[in-house]
Amino acid sequence: MTMGSEPVSERPQTSTRDYDQLRDRLEAWVGGRVPGATVSELVVPESNGMSSETVLFDLSAPGSDTRRLVARIAPDPAADPVFPVYDMARQFETMRMVARHTRVPVPEVLWLEEGDEAIGVPFFVMERVDGVVPPDVLPYTFGDNWFFDAAPEDQHRLEREAVRVLAALHEIPAEGPAAFLAPSGGSGDPLRDHVDGQRRYYEWVARDGVRSPLIERGFDWIDEHWPAGSGGATFNWGDARIGNMLFRDFTPVAVLDWEMASVGPREIDLGWMVYLHRFFQDLVEDLGMPGMPHVFTRETVTRLYEEASGHSPQDLEFFCTYAALRHGIVMFRITRRAIRFGEAVMPVDPDEAILHHAHLRRMLDGRYW
Ligand SMILES: Nc1ncnc2c1ncn2[C@@H]1O[C@H](COP(=O)(O)OP(=O)(O)O)[C@@H](O)[C@H]1O
Ligand SMILES: [Mg+2]
Structure with a gap:
């Protein structure tokens, strides 16, 4: 999504999420894919946009290296989102398609959840990449x-x-x-x-x-x-x-x-x-x-x-x-x-x-x- 900008007061302050509860639910869900996996405390990126929600976390599982991951989460429909539709499957497929057909660096996408049962809204999980973003706020x-x-x-x-x-x-x-x-x-x-x-x-x-x-x-x-x-x-x-x-x-x-x-x-x-x-x-x-x-x-x-x-x-x-x-x-x-x-x-x-x-x-x- 596109950023706000000045005035900063126009930046929606909509996230009423309980991040501890979200962590617990993510962990339960990830456990279905990586048995025994634990999810670290969630971190919200500084450059979070205003449309979808992004959380960063580490995934640890017995016998494997810790993985640094990102969940991209559809907004709560009750929070008056910027766009009428958030098609997470479409985004997931787009990222996969770009990775397959170009040399453009796209984070590897791992898992897609289209249902609402896991954390209340659809989301997907991708690899976390280290890098810096030119800031939107302040521009x-x-x-x-x-x-x-x-x-x-x-x-x-x-x-x-x-x-x-x-x-x-x-x-x-x-x-x-x-x-x-x-x-x-x-x-x-x-x-x-x-x-x-x-x-x-x-x-x-x-x-x-x-x-x-x-x-x-x-x-x-x-x-x-x-x-x-x-x-x-x-x-x-x-x-x-x-x-x-x-x-x-x-x-x-x-x-x-x-x-x-x-x-x-x-x-x-x-x-x-x-x-x-x-x-x-x-x-x-x-x-x-x-x-x-x-x-x-x-x-x-x-x-x-x-x-x-x-x-x-x-x-x-x-x-x-x-x-x-x-x-x-x-x-x-x-x-x-x-x-x-x-x-x-x-x-x-x-x-x-x-x-x-x-x-x-x-x-x-x-x-x-
Ligand atoms: N795969 C990733 N690896 C590392 N950081 C990420 C990744 N995906 C998102 N982020 C962080 O989250 C921020 C917002 O992500 P973005 O995809 O632009 O979502 P929004 O729709 O919120 O603008 C990025 O600026 C970046 O800091
Ligand atoms: Mg963005």
């Missing part, structure tokens, strides 16, 4: 973190390696092993299907009647600026951003967070990667600070992607705007959730529930870039 563009403080050549190495991950993922065709990610009953046009899916997501978010004129204008903009030639479809990671990678020595060692995986034009991922950096960059520039304007520009990402894949990204302005629009829907949802949990109040103008509303509006007006 890395604000400084005082390993990525911001690195030498420019190391920052550019990370940038290049991150784009190479996208190029490698996009070698997976939309048909074949990734076909299970295509919507059933789709139109046959992968971009149309993707946009239609986002419209359905927006309608779900706005189902209580509080709508966003800005988002609706964004969908009109998308239709009016529809790219002429479609470059075809590939597998797409989905939440394709550096905040969802673990790095060692500025090189990705694990690619995480597959809940938005889909098939579509490769530029969907590229636009997301460029825009999600812009989102953090805009936040810091709005406060009069320089941030990191020199990384993940459209120009650099285009060049690096061409070098890595031989494919020239098309219509990146369209796809960056599409990313900003999609991120707007997520933000609209996140703010409403925060309101429900008493952490925010609905602004008089509902568009202001979208943190980047002013920037999104400028994009739609053609005044952003």
Whole structure:
């Protein structure tokens, strides 16, 4: 999932889990797979997202080495999750498929539990990988973190390696092993299907009647600026951003967070990667600070992607705007959730529930870039 950002008060404080009880239940469940195994105290990663829940633990079993594992847990449906559906089997299968068909580093997935009996919600268990993540809270563009403080050549190495991950993922065709990610009953046009899916997501978010004129204008903009030639479809990671990678020595060692995986034009991922950096960059520039304007520009990402894949990204302005629009829907949802949990109040103008509303509006007006 995608992160919050400032204001920190919008970060959902939803986890009411009893971690001791969760540990006991996990241990009982794991015992069915690894007889006699014990589960350590659970640790919640610092960079926990706001959608699914992640817990880290050690698994010890008689006669074998301790294993360092991670459980990715679907949110409690009663906790007003960010997305309508959490398909853990789909994420599990996606990770397996990527591991099988690319050299992209994906944590090895071990076990999937689709039922609610074990811990109350579906989850899966994967290997834990050591590495660091560019922070979302505060965003890395604000400084005082390993990525911001690195030498420019190391920052550019990370940038290049991150784009190479996208190029490698996009070698997976939309048909074949990734076909299970295509919507059933789709139109046959992968971009149309993707946009239609986002419209359905927006309608779900706005189902209580509080709508966003800005988002609706964004969908009109998308239709009016529809790219002429479609470059075809590939597998797409989905939440394709550096905040969802673990790095060692500025090189990705694990690619995480597959809940938005889909098939579509490769530029969907590229636009997301460029825009999600812009989102953090805009936040810091709005406060009069320089941030990191020199990384993940459209120009650099285009060049690096061409070098890595031989494919020239098309219509990146369209796809960056599409990313900003999609991120707007997520933000609209996140703010409403925060309101429900008493952490925010609905602004008089509902568009202001979208943190980047002013920037999104400028994009739609053609005044952003
Ligand atoms: N396999 C893993 N190994 C090590 N850390 C992990 C692993 N999976 C998740 N994490 C930690 O959990 C954090 C959140 O994981 P992520 O998959 O991005 O979930 P979210 O949906 O919460 O954003 C990561 O930033 C990382 O710190
Ligand atoms: Mg994440």
